[in-house]
Amino acid sequence: MADIITVDRDDVLLKKEGFDDHFHDHHHEDKYKSNFISHYIFSMDHKMIARQFLITGMLWAIIGAGMSIIFRLQLGFPDESLAWLKPLLGKWITINTETGMGSLQPEFYYALVTMHGTIIVFFVLTAGLSGTFSNLLIPLQLGARDMASPFLNMLSYWFFFMASVVMFYSLFLSTGPFSGGWTAYPPLSALPQASMGSGTGMTLWTISLVLFVVSVLLGGINYITTVLNLRTKGMTFWRMPLTIWAFFVTAILGLLSFPVLASGFFLLMCDRGLGTSFYLSEIFIQGSALDFAGGSPVLYQHLFWFLGHPEVYIIILPAMGLVSEVMAVHARKPIFGYKFMVYSILAIGFLSFIVWAHHMFMSGVNPFISNFFVVFTLIIAVPSAIKVFNWIATLYKGDLRLNTPMLFSIGFVSMFISGGLTGVFLGNSAIDIQQHDTYFVVAHFHIVMGIAAFFGMFAGVYHWYPKMFGRFMNETLGKIHFWATLIGAYAIFWPMHYLGLAGVPRRYYRFDSFDAFGSFGEMNMFITIAAIVVFFAQLLMVINFFYSMYYGKKMTTKNPWGATTLEWTTPIKAGHGNWPGKLPTVHRWPYDYGKDGKDFISQLEPMAEGETEAH
Amino acid sequence: MADITLKSHRSSRVHPQKFALWAAMASITMMFASLSSAYIVRQAAGNWLEFQLPSAFYISTIIILLSSMTLHKSYTSFINGQERPYKLYLVVSFFLGLGFVVSQYIGWQNLYSLGIDLKGNPSGSFLYVMTFIHVVHVLGGIACLLTAMFHAFALKFKVTERRKHRFELVNHYWHYVDLLWVYLLIFLLFS
Ligand code: HEM
Numbered sequence: 001m002a003d004i005i006t007v008d009r010d011d012v013l014l015k016k017e018g019f020d021d022h023f024h025d026h027h028h029e030d031k032y033k034s035n036f037i038s039h040y041i042f043s044m045d046h047k048m049i050a051r052q053f054l055i056t057g058m059l060w061a062i063i064g065a066g067m068s069i070i071f072r073l074q075l076g077f078p079d080e081s082l083a084w085l086k087p088l089l090g091k092w093i094t095i096n097t098e099t100g101m102g103s104l105q106p107e108f109y110y111a112l113v114t115m116h117g118t119i120i121v122f123f124v125l126t127a128g129l130s131g132t133f134s135n136l137l138i139p140l141q142l143g144a145r146d147m148a149s150p151f152l153n154m155l156s157y158w159f160f161f162m163a164s165v166v167m168f169y170s171l172f173l174s175t176g177p178f179s180g181g182w183t184a185y186p187p188l189s190a191l192p193q194a195s196m197g198s199g200t201g202m203t204l205w206t207i208s209l210v211l212f213v214v215s216v217l218l219g220g221i222n223y224i225t226t227v228l229n230l231r232t233k234g235m236t237f238w239r240m241p242l243t244i245w246a247f248f249v250t251a252i253l254g255l256l257s258f259p260v261l262a263s264g265f266f267l268l269m270c271d272r273g274l275g276t277s278f279y280l281s282e283i284f285i286q287g288s289a290l291d292f293a294g295g296s297p298v299l300y301q302h303l304f305w306f307l308g309h310p311e312v313y314i315i316i317l318p319a320m321g322l323v324s325e326v327m328a329v330h331a332r333k334p335i336f337g338y339k340f341m342v343y344s345i346l347a348i349g350f351l352s353f354i355v356w357a358h359h360m361f362m363s364g365v366n367p368f369i370s371n372f373f374v375v376f377t378l379i380i381a382v383p384s385a386i387k388v389f390n391w392i393a394t395l396y397k398g399d400l401r402l403n404t405p406m407l408f409s410i411g412f413v414s415m416f417i418s419g420g421l422t423g424v425f426l427g428n429s430a431i432d433i434q435q436h437d438t439y440f441v442v443a444h445f446h447i448v449m450g451i452a453a454f455f456g457m458f459a460g461v462y463h464w465y466p467k468m469f470g471r472f473m474n475e476t477l478g479k480i481h482f483w484a485t486l487i488g489a490y491a492i493f494w495p496m497h498y499l500g501l502a503g504v505p506r507r508y509y510r511f512d513s514f515d516a517f518g519s520f521g522e523m524n525m526f527i528t529i530a531a532i533v534v535f536f537a538q539l540l541m542v543i544n545f546f547y548s549m550y551y552g553k554k555m556t557t558k559n560p561w562g563a564t565t566l567e568w569t570t571p572i573k574a575g576h577g578n579w580p581g582k583l584p585t586v587h588r589w590p591y592d593y594g595k596d597g598k599d600f601i602s603q604l605e606p607m608a609e610g611e612t613e614a615h
Numbered sequence: 616m617a618d619i620t621l622k623s624h625r626s627s628r629v630h631p632q633k634f635a636l637w638a639a640m641a642s643i644t645m646m647f648a649s650l651s652s653a654y655i656v657r658q659a660a661g662n663w664l665e666f667q668l669p670s671a672f673y674i675s676t677i678i679i680l681l682s683s684m685t686l687h688k689s690y691t692s693f694i695n696g697q698e699r700p701y702k703l704y705l706v707v708s709f710f711l712g713l714g715f716v717v718s719q720y721i722g723w724q725n726l727y728s729l730g731i732d733l734k735g736n737p738s739g740s741f742l743y744v745m746t747f748i749h750v751v752h753v754l755g756g757i758a759c760l761l762t763a764m765f766h767a768f769a770l771k772f773k774v775t776e777r778r779k780h781r782f783e784l785v786n787h788y789w790h791y792v793d794l795l796w797v798y799l800l801i802f803l804l805f806s
């Protein structure tokens with residue numbers, strides 16, 4: 001019953017206190033509903049665009065994860081026949097006519113690893129995560145009708161779509177997709193003749209990523225502008241939910257770092273097509289010398305990692321924002337240290353621009369310059385630790401609802417701690433001499449970025465699913481998904497630390513042919529089996545996602561979680577423009593949970609007599 | 616349709632489109648900053664050919680500075696309701712813009728005839744690439760000027776907030792690419 005009263009209360013407050021922008025004078029909504037194409041395909045409604053990003057991202061996630069299963073099979077079972085994959089992979093599986101043994105072509109192994117990285121980093125964890133939730137939540141939580149420019153927003157999705165199409169096409173080239181690693185270092189990326197994937201595969205890879213950069217920039221410009229310009233009445237900066245802070249800083253990072261990648265790519269294209277020598281120096285290939293002189297591949301690394309490091313925070317910050325919000329709602333407590341959370345986000349954002357060379361300690365950068373980067377890299381651990389502390393303090397003595405979104409939020413914190421700690425090892429340039437390019441690094445970044453960001457995304461999907469589709473996802477399946485993923489992910493990546501400490505290098509096709517690494521066969525087998533289990537657990541989530549769209553439990557009240565933020569004050573099926581009548585007016589910060597004996601107080605609620613605003 | 620948000624509550628006095636433009640400029644600035652630093656890093660590595668900039672680049676500078684002035688004049692005429700100078704200066708700016716591109720092209724030809732080739736020493740490659748990317752941005756500005764001219768000649772002359780705002784967007788961008796060139800010239804001269 002309590003729910004029904006609050007629903008009414010919202011509507012009363014919206015009517016009485018709301019900001020009237022005469023929205024209802026124009027019937028945007030009807031125009032939208034009337035046309036299938038403009039509603040579902042070329043939609044300018046941020047809520048629809050969010051769903052487009054999410055579903056495209058999910059498709060990519062399945063492809064990207066599927067690739068990892070194939071190369072894990074190779075690593076875990078190098079002596080088993082992969083002939084059964086022939087129908088899927090065609091000529092990339094060669095069958096030994098005598099033994100009937102099918103083996104994965106080494107070139108294609110590299111292509112798989114490269115595509116896996118590119119797809120997951122850019123298409124899933126950037127577009128699928130920040131694209132989805134920035135779009136969904138920025139206008140809704142700020143009380144705006146839509147993004148500042150719905151049109152550019154639509155373009156942002158379609159550029160991502162085009163990037164996807166080009167990349168997808170490149171998977172089917174007869175020479176295979178690009179295979180020089182997701183970082184695309186020259187010379188493999190700069191010389192079309194350097195490897196099989198360096199020709200057309202790389203050309204398409206570059207085209208795809210340039211389209212992707214355009215998408216990120218269009219999106220980012222919109223997010224920033226919307227946050228600065230379209231906050232509703234009363235929504236001061238210090239009343240913004242942490243999600244918005246995170247998306248805002250993420251967008252700034254993207255806006256400032258992706259153009260650097262673009263110029264890096266531009267120089268790369270000149271080297272590839274026009275014969276310049278930005279990244280190429282004297283090179284012999286197939287016995288003959290090339291014309292290039294005096295270029296430096298390290299220059300590319302600088303340009304790449306100037307984007308690359310902010311990029312990892314572009315991935316994790318939105319997840320952090322989502323987790324903070326979900327955690328406060330389901331712990332029924334204000335987020336601990338709200339302002340410190342904001343300052344940490346800002347600090348991380350700033351620091352992420354001055355640590356890039358920690359990826360290059362072993363590339364021959366001056367050791368004295370390395371020290372500078374060591375110091376700033378280690379300093380990033382401070383705001384990161386503050387955030388971790390605050391999440392744990394938020395949980396402490398909370399009235400926890402251990403539902404799927406909350407479990408994933410807690411799982412996020414666990415992953416972020418485990419992976420962040422190994423970052424501190426790697427950040428020391430002396431220790432990195434041993435660890436660089438080993439499985440230790442693979443373990444580090446998969447836990448801290450890959451799994452953690454996925455957990456943040458899952459928390460967000462389970463939590464805001466009702467907002468997106470008007471129904472709930474199945475809790476039981478959700479919990480199975482969580483536990484299988486949590487345990488499975490540790491089972492995959494924990495052993496990799498040991499491999500890395502023993503010096504096992506990343507990106508090798510097989511290890512049993514090396515004396516030094518031959519003893520890890522069983523461990524690799526174990527990892528592969530865990531990876532397969534986790535992969536199938538994700539399919540559970542996909543099934544749950546699509547099944548619940550039609551058969552999930554229906555949402556009957558506007559604010560099922562009892563949250564304070566504005567997105568839950570819109571109608572269950574909100575049209576374009578979000579609020580049918582006036583825009584909400586905001587009177588307080590978003591974390592009034594358990595204040596003055598009340599379970600929660602909506603941001604719409606005016607301050608009571610003598611009440612002071614919490615921060 | 617796209618105006619759905621224009622009436623929403625505004626939390627800033629700056630028009631959202633103008634802000635979006637500034638954000639885009641920040642992004643372009645980062646692009647040139649990165650190219651400049653790549654230039655410095657590569658230069659420090661040695662084997663770097665020194666040569667003089669072609670005189671056409673100085674002429675370009677004068678042309679684009681002039682175009683900014685005429686465009687500003689066009690803008691002030693517009694808000695003062697003076698139709699003829701508004702249109703006149705706008706057209707002049709447009710042609711000066713084209714002149715800039717032509718003059719840059721002549722500059723490249725001069726360089727080429729001096730033996731500075733895109734493929735040769737990286738100092739030349741950098742110069743071509745940086746000036747080329749800049750010209751691409753200028754071409755974007757010329758497209759904006761074209762739309763502004765379209766508005767000027769196809770619509771009936773009237774000073775409205777909306778048109779003033781749109782014209783300001785064009786102005787800001789044009790002055791920006793102008794400044795960017797001045798920066799590039801100084802950078803190339805003194806680094
Ligand atoms: C406490 C904070 C962190 C520190 C000190 C740190 C440090 C490092 C260092 C030094 C490396 C380079 C290792 C090598 O290649 O030898 C590295 C790699 C990496 N880190 Fe972190 N890291 C931290 C947090 C993060 C976070 C939060 C993310 C992502 C959300 C992340 C993502 C990555 C990725 C993707 C790579 C590997 C990229 C590649 O070579 O393919 N790190 N980290």
Ligand SMILES: [Cu+2]
Binds near residue numbers: 309312355356358359
């Ligand atoms: Cu990094």
